[in-house]
Amino acid sequence: MDECLPVMNTGLRGVAVASSKICDVRGKQGKLIYRGFLIEDLAQNATFEEVCFLLLYERLPKKAELEDFQQSLKQKRNIPENIFSFLKTLPADTNPMDVLQMATPLLVQNDLTVGKPGIENTLYSAENLISGLAIITAAWDRIRNKQEIIPPDNNLSHAANFLYMLKGKIPDDETARFFDTSLVLHAEHSFNASTFTARQVASTKAHIYAAISAAIGSLSGSLHGGANVRVMEMLKQIGSVDKIDGYIQNILNEGGLIMGLGHAVYQTDDPRAIILAPMSQRMGQIANQPLWYELSRELEKKGKNAFKAKKQKQIFCNVDFYSASFFHAIGIAMDLFTPVFAVSRVSGWSAHVIEEQFAMAAPKPTLYRPGAEYIGDYCGPDECLFTDMDER
Numbered sequence: 486m487d488e489c490l491p492v493m494n495t496g497l498r499g500v501a502v503a504s505s506k507i508c509d510v511r512g513k514q515g516k517l518i519y520r521g522f523l524i525e526d527l528a529q530n531a532t533f534e535e536v537c538f539l540l541l542y543e544r545l546p547k548k549a550e551l552e553d554f555q556q557s558l559k560q561k562r563n564i565p566e567n568i569f570s571f572l573k574t575l576p577a578d579t580n581p582m583d584v585l586q587m588a589t590p591l592l593v594q595n596d597l598t599v600g601k602p603g604i605e606n607t608l609y610s611a612e613n614l615i616s617g618l619a620i621i622t623a624a625w626d627r628i629r630n631k632q633e634i635i636p637p638d639n640n641l642s643h644a645a646n647f648l649y650m651l652k653g654k655i656p657d658d659e660t661a662r663f664f665d666t667s668l669v670l671h672a673e674h675s676f677n678a679s680t681f682t683a684r685q686v687a688s689t690k691a692h693i694y695a696a697i698s699a700a701i702g703s704l705s706g707s708l709h710g711g712a713n714v715r716v717m718e719m720l721k722q723i724g725s726v727d728k729i730d731g732y733i734q735n736i737l738n739e740g741g742l743i744m745g746l747g748h749a750v751y752q753t754d755d756p757r758a759i760i761l762a763p764m765s766q767r768m769g770q771i772a773n774q775p776l777w778y779e780l781s782r783e784l785e786k787k788g789k790n791a792f793k794a795k796k797q798k799q800i801f802c803n804v805d806f807y808s809a810s811f812f813h814a815i816g817i818a819m820d821l822f823t824p825v826f827a828v829s830r831v832s833g834w835s836a837h838v839i840e841e842q843f844a845m846a847a848p849k850p851t852l853y854r855p856g857a858e859y860i861g862d863y864c865g866p867d868e869c870l871f872t873d874m875d876e877r
């Protein structure tokens with residue numbers, strides 16, 4: 486290896502690899518900020534569409550701008566029919582994250598701007614992706630359950646339309662608003678693993694569809710967005726409050742993970758979990774299923790205490806801890822939790838792809854290409870000698 490700065494085997498924790506104007510995560514304080522605005526403020530006051538505009542266009546929209554933006558997203562709900570035909574060829578048990586990752590690049594078909602220079606073209610693609618991912622996710626759930634695909638309802642917001650296309654029923658206002666807020670909460674989180682993936686792909690000058698598809702793959706992992714599914718599996722496995730202690734002891738003794746706890750950046754509770762907890766409680770009450778919130782609440786307390794006793798350090802809730810029981814309460818299938826995360830995060834990923842490709846926060850675009858310390862063989866002081874097959 487030639488001279489390289491040694492930040493090896495640390496997962497790049499604490500290493501800043503780029504400047505960004507999109508998001509600030511202040512881990513010690515538990516603050517999450519999108520383009521200067523606190524997440525608490527956005528969750529309280531902004532719709533998902535407003536947040537998408539903020540992330541993509543760097544400021545909150547004026548009324549007319551928001552209306553145009555909403556209209557533009559609605560127009561892009563009509564994805565090419567052959568995407569549905571493709572989905573219908575897949576086995577019904579295909580993982581929805583794999584489906585989303587496979588189908589996302591097909592959205593390129595109704596985007597004549599791809600490959601053309603100019604930020605306005607990539608912004609068009611970003612809107613196409615924001616609309617498209619929601620449609621694909623809802624349609625796949627219908628197709629795999631042998632139900633008719635529901636056409637979009639352009640009187641509905643992005644959040645309400647997604648739930649409508651998923652279930653065939655227009656959600657009540659409270660559910661629609663809560664779901665919209667959950668999309669706001671999941672939209673952006675600086676250089677998390679999937680966003681870094683998207684930016685790295687974008688840095689090669691690959692188009693935004695390639696970057697988003699790669700990011701979906703990255704999000705699917707159980708240490709990242711895929712944790713929300715594992716949280717729900719864990720809650721189901723525990724099943725009742727009296728089983729929590731035993732579950733925790735087993736998991737910690739086996740060196741396993743309590744899903745939804747721990748974070749690479751936050752050293753306090755994730756502000757999104759703090760907002761999601763009462764939303765999960767409320768939706769659980771409405772669905773007449775208070776158990777999952779109650780289990781989560783107890784598991785949080787007991788899990789944190791047991792972790793402290795075992796490791797002599799604290800652990801905190803991340804976004805996936807309460808999103809699981811929240812999504813469950815509003816009737817979203819467990820294996821759709823991570824696709825729903827992607828349906829929201831595509832907005833943040835897109836903003837990052839644009840920032841990366843158009844050097845919006847840096848002097849010029851740069852290809853990511855870190856080094857690695859080679860610790861493999863040299864077969865002696867120099868390189869190995871190639872041996873013929875029958876001499877090995």
Ligand SMILES: CC(=O)SCCNC(=O)CCNC(=O)[C@H](O)C(C)(C)COP(=O)(O)OP(=O)(O)OC[C@H]1O[C@@H](n2cnc3c(N)ncnc32)[C@H](O)[C@@H]1OP(=O)(O)O
Binds near residue numbers: 707710742748796805
């Ligand atoms: C949207 C998101 O991506 S949010 C994260 C979603 N992921 C999860 O919820 C999965 C569970 N959590 C984890 O695996 C981790 O906390 C991560 C990957 C999120 C963050 O990890 P890091 O901050 O890098 O911590 P790291 O993995 O080094 O763990 C530090 C120590 O805490 C332990 N630890 C971390 N999280 C947990 C957990 N949830 N349960 C039990 N132990 C844990 C580790 O085993 C490790 O122990 P050790 O020091 O004895 O080896």
Ligand SMILES: O=C([O-])CC(=O)C(=O)O
Binds near residue numbers: 673676678749750
């Ligand atoms: O920032 C991270 O590492 C993970 C996370 O919480 C997110 O992507 O929302």
